[in-house]
Amino acid sequence: MLAVEVENLTVxxxxxxxxxxxxxxMPHPSILAIIGPNGAGKTTLLKAILGILKPMKGEVKVFGxxxxxxxxxxxxxxxYVPQREKISENIPLxxxxxxLLGRLIRQGPLAIPTKNDILATKNALKSxxxxxxxxxxxxSELSGGQKQKVLIARALVFNPKLLLLDEPFSAVDAPSQRELMDLLVHLKIKHNVSTIIVTHDINPIVEKIDYLLLLNRQAIAFGKPKDVLTxxxxxxxYGIRVRLLTHEGVCYAIIGDYHA
Ligand SMILES: Nc1ncnc2c1ncn2[C@@H]1O[C@H](COP(=O)(O)OP(=O)(O)O)[C@@H](O)[C@H]1O
Ligand SMILES: [Mg+2]
Structure with missing residues (x-):
């Protein structure tokens, strides 16, 4: 089964x-990362997959x-977890x-939570x-990594089969970034959820993802990470010289001039 098919898409x-x-x-279940410079169209592509933006040309299929x-x-x-979600820190949620609000929002204002809503909320927080x-x-008192998990739980509250995460690593420290990647693997294996993750930083993800799309207004390369990361x-x-070094299983992108 394919989670996502994108064909000749222009947006x-x-x-x-x-x-x-x-x-x-993108086969299902799998984890796809989209990387590319600022303005490459990463968020645009996610919004096209969500149907928020209509294709000028081509088509998108989700689970057929x-x-x-x-x-x-x-x-x-x-x-969907949008880029830089601002949950007001002043409201003591x-x-x-x-x-729970992620669940009620689809039911209109003044919705009263049912037992099912409460149960779905608990299950999402557990998952x-x-x-x-x-x-x-x-x-507001949670760590960056815990906040991101709460936002992912909210996105999971209706049991979707595909999760779209737009730059979930901003304001998350390196150990928590790895923990979030482990969570995506757990969701894939235990809950049959595919994920598309948009990020700048390949270091915490490269070992955990199944596919990588390198985007800069066009698809520069798509495939297994090791084939794409040349x-x-x-x-x-990136339009500048970038070289990858792998050292003790960790991948480093060296941007700009280098003399090894
Ligand atoms: N709402 C919008 N209106 C007009 N242009 C936009 C809008 N959103 C993004 N763009 C433009 O589309 C291009 C891709 O943006 P975006 O998808 O946000 O890139 P990325 O997420 O990779 O940084 C950029 O040139 C950006 O300026
Ligand atoms: Mg973006």
Whole structure:
């Protein structure tokens, strides 16, 4: 089964092209990372997969459904964590409230939570491996990594089959970044959830992902990480000399001039 099929996809804003002729297929369940420089069109591509942006050309299918023809079905299959989500730090929402609100928001204002809503909230918090003692903590008092897990739990509250995470690593320290990647592997194996993760930084992800799309307005390369991560592809994507060094299983991108 394929989670996502993107074919010759061109998307833009007011007729100005942002991404052009992008083609790739993502098997289910799997983890796909999208990397590329600022303005490469990474967020645009996620929004096209969600059906928020319409193709100028080409098509997107999610679990076999063409998104333009089946937008409501597709929306139910996807959980989305947008880039730089700002949950107000002044409102004393607890972790569990944030997840529950993700559930109630689809039911309109003044929705009263049912037993099923409460149960779905608990299950989502469990599925992201947050310990119960954190459920009642104020969101503002959680660490960057824990906040990200709460936002992922909220995206999972309707049991989607595909998770879209737009730059989830900002404000998350390196050990927590690795923990989040372990969580995505856990969700894939135990909950049959595929994930597309957009990030700048390949270091914490390279060992855990199944596929990598290198994007810079076009698909520079798509495939297994080791096939995509060549000096030549990276240089084409970033427009400057980039070289990868692997040292004790950790991958380092060296950007700019280098003399080894
Ligand atoms: N709402 C918008 N209106 C007009 N242009 C936009 C809008 N959002 C993004 N763009 C443009 O589309 C291109 C890709 O942006 P984006 O998808 O946000 O890139 P990335 O997420 O890779 O940094 C950029 O040139 C950006 O300026
Ligand atoms: Mg972006």
């Amino acid at each position: 833009g804003y007011s007729g100005i092209v942002a991404i052009q002729d992008v083609t790739f297929e 459904f063409n998104i333009e023809e089946n937008i409501h079905t597709v929306r139910k299959l996807i959980g 607890r972790a569990r409230d944030i997840v 992201v491996l947050l310990p119960p003692e954190t459920w009642n903590k104020k969101f 000096d030549e592809n990276l240089t084409r994507a």
